[in-house]
Amino acid sequence: MGVRTDWLEILVRCKDNVKAKIRPYLETIDAPQPVLGTGAGGDPMKPVDVVAEKAIVEILQQRLSAFTLVSEESGIKEFGDNAEKCYVVVDPIDGTTNLVRKLPFYATSIAVATAPTLSAVSAALVADLYHDVTYTAITGGGAYCNGGKIAPSKLTSLDDAVVGLDMNSYQVKEIAPRLSDLIEKTKHIRHFGANALEICYVAEGLTDAFVDIRGKLRVTDMAAGYLILKEAGGIITTPEGHELIATLDPKQKIKFIASGNEQLHRRILGLVKLKC
Numbered sequence: 001m002g003v004r005t006d007w008l009e010i011l012v013r014c015k016d017n018v019k020a021k022i023r024p025y026l027e028t029i030d031a032p033q034p035v036l037g038t039g040a041g042g043d044p045m046k047p048v049d050v051v052a053e054k055a056i057v058e059i060l061q062q063r064l065s066a067f068t069l070v071s072e073e074s075g076i077k078e079f080g081d082n083a084e085k086c087y088v089v090v091d092p093i094d095g096t097t098n099l100v101r102k103l104p105f106y107a108t109s110i111a112v113a114t115a116p117t118l119s120a121v122s123a124a125l126v127a128d129l130y131h132d133v134t135y136t137a138i139t140g141g142g143a144y145c146n147g148g149k150i151a152p153s154k155l156t157s158l159d160d161a162v163v164g165l166d167m168n169s170y171q172v173k174e175i176a177p178r179l180s181d182l183i184e185k186t187k188h189i190r191h192f193g194a195n196a197l198e199i200c201y202v203a204e205g206l207t208d209a210f211v212d213i214r215g216k217l218r219v220t221d222m223a224a225g226y227l228i229l230k231e232a233g234g235i236i237t238t239p240e241g242h243e244l245i246a247t248l249d250p251k252q253k254i255k256f257i258a259s260g261n262e263q264l265h266r267r268i269l270g271l272v273k274l275k276c
């Protein structure tokens, strides 16, 4: 990956192209949306997912001589020679269900890494496509929302906290009891349905924490949010409190707890049961 590559400019152009290319689909979203097979991440692919991925790849091919695409839809694909020097991790549309139901909360998520591991992510963009709000980060450079520096919440108690919690459609009988103490102690629980964006809400201090211990979320959904939160000054670990270690692969699933600050993080770790 060239040292002088202006990643943020490229990622913003990818987002702009996604917005432009999905516009006709948004105008006809009331029509039945066919399923175009199963994406590499294991979920049904809708036309809007495919169009958004193509829009990102189109810009990447214009701007980069070589890269490895790691996408929730078409999986892992190499473009050009030396493709292993640059990984672009893409969830073209995070929150597809919201989008097709006209719920105004969906995003595009793109992370860039020098190696196929989460810890090697070095540039990131998550964009709320409905409200035109764009979060970005470069390793060591802080995190930004529409160009303004962001920082997470300093709230350390759950008494007034707003905590995002994903219990969506997966092993609820096992997961829900492990979260019951956290739910009981937290003043406000939320889930909006696009986890990339919900991690950015923690980065910006709009919410105080976000918890997804289902083991269902793909790393492609959260790789960009991961860097944005860390660069903002937030904390993200496994439910056991360890560093997140994951391969950048659409089949890789991940569990995590993300918080605005260390004290709140420790409080949440203490309430999330590892077993029931």
Ligand code: IPD
Binding pocket: 043, 072, 091, 093, 094, 095, 096, 097, 166, 168, 192, 193, 194, 195, 196, 216, 217, 221
């Ligand atoms: C989904 C969203 C949702 C989460 C699902 C994800 P997708 O992403 O992030 O909030 O509950 O597990 O699959 O499928 O729309 O990219």
Ligand code: CA
Binding pocket: 049, 072, 091, 092, 093, 094, 095, 096
């Ligand atoms: Ca998706």
